[in-house]
Amino acid sequence: MDLLNFMYSNTFSATTPTAVLGVMMVADKFEVASCMKYCSHLLRNLTMTTESALLYLDLPSNILVADEVQPFNRCCKTVSCSTFQGHNQVPRRCIESSSFGIEAVLSSGNLQIASEDAVFEFVLKWARMHYPKLEERREVWSSHLLHLIRFPCMTCRKLKKVVMCTDFDPKLASKLVFEALFYKAKAPYRQCSIAAEAGNVSYHRYVERHTSTDLLKLLSLNASSGFFLSAHCNMDHQSAFHCFGLFLGMQEKGSVSFAVDYELADRISPGEEYVSKYKGDYTFTSGKAVGYRNLFGVAWTPFLSEDSLFFINGILHLRAELRVRE
Incomplete structure (x- = not known):
């Protein structure tokens, strides 16, 4: 009835996402493109959560590829991608998505994982x-x-x-x-x-x-064991502002441990040598890491500013050296 009212009297009574979605599917069945476009517009302007966006992406592919629905489709992809923001792994709720939904979301370059x-x-x-x-x-x-x-x-x-x-x-x-x-x-x-x-x-x-981990553009770490270099945006507990932190860890599992001498260095000019920031000794065990929550001693915003002194042509140059003790 909503479809018929739209076609013959230009009225539309559906207001909830479920009802509008139902009308859009009927409009697709009877090939009423103008109603599909109107429903797409309504759905974009209703509150959309990541859960509802993933649900919308499970619609039949013939609906999602229709020209009239493309703005709505792009909106669903954008909202769905926010599901990944700030996560080290893909959230569990995405595991139920269809292949079309997975393809739509993971084709994005802005997952922020x-x-x-x-x-x-x-x-x-x-x-x-x-x-x-x-x-x-x-x-x-x-x-x-x-x-x-x-x-x-x-x-x-x-x-x-x-x-x-x-x-x-x-x-x-x-x-x-x-x-x-x-x-x-x-x-x-x-x-x-x-x-x-x-x-x-x-x-x-x-x-x-x-x-x-976008800040880390290049890493050369020569070690026979499974070590890793990890960069983070941290909260400095003493000064209560965000800052750049760098940590060295060991990926090996079990009871194995390694005593090492380490040094972290950076350079801020192309022609200069790397300058040591911190060095010391540490014994790595499974799941343990050593590092510094505020490597450069500045807040996050000035660290990333356009006139920042820490980047060379937009790239942060860091070096980590490890020497495993006998």
Whole structure:
């Protein structure tokens, strides 16, 4: 009746998201494009939560791809992406999303999660939950999921897991990891052109998402054990303002421990040597880290300002050295 009233008397009584959504689906069935457009407009202006946005993205694909619904579709994607903001991992509520919803959300470059490794782990769990049969799961990976993962932006440790993962066809997994490692080995100024030349791979796979570790553009850490360098925006408890922190940790699990000498250094001019900021000794055990909550002794806002003295052409240059004691 709402559809008929809209068509013949230009009136519309539905006001709740559920009711409007129902009218839009009926309008799609009877190909009333003007009503679909009007419903799309109403839904965009009603309160939309991340849960409702993910629900909307589970609509039949023929509705979401309609031209009249595209502004609404883009709005759903934007709100859904906020689900990932400030999380180290993809929130659990996303695990119930359909393949269309997952594709719509993870195609974004603004997920604001810790790293691409977290995206890979989530999609792996999602695929195993929705496609328990290995043959079906491999087909879904190759047809719908692989282009969502930006393998060149993953860590080498996680790429090793990709090669060993049975969810992939072995040849396909080796190909993806080889492309990622080849990309990582090239100088940064050449990487964009290499990506553009990869005709059988979409360009966006080579573009880093905006993650919570964006400040760390380059890391060279030579150590035989599983150490990591982690950058964070911290709250300085003494001065009660946000600041830049840097930490060294060990990824090895179990009772293993390492005594090390460490040094953290930075440089603020291209022609200068790295200048030591902090150094000392520390014994690493599983899950432990050493570092400084306010590495530069300044608040977060002046640290990131346009006239900041800590960046060279927009890049923060840091160096961490470790020497494992005998």
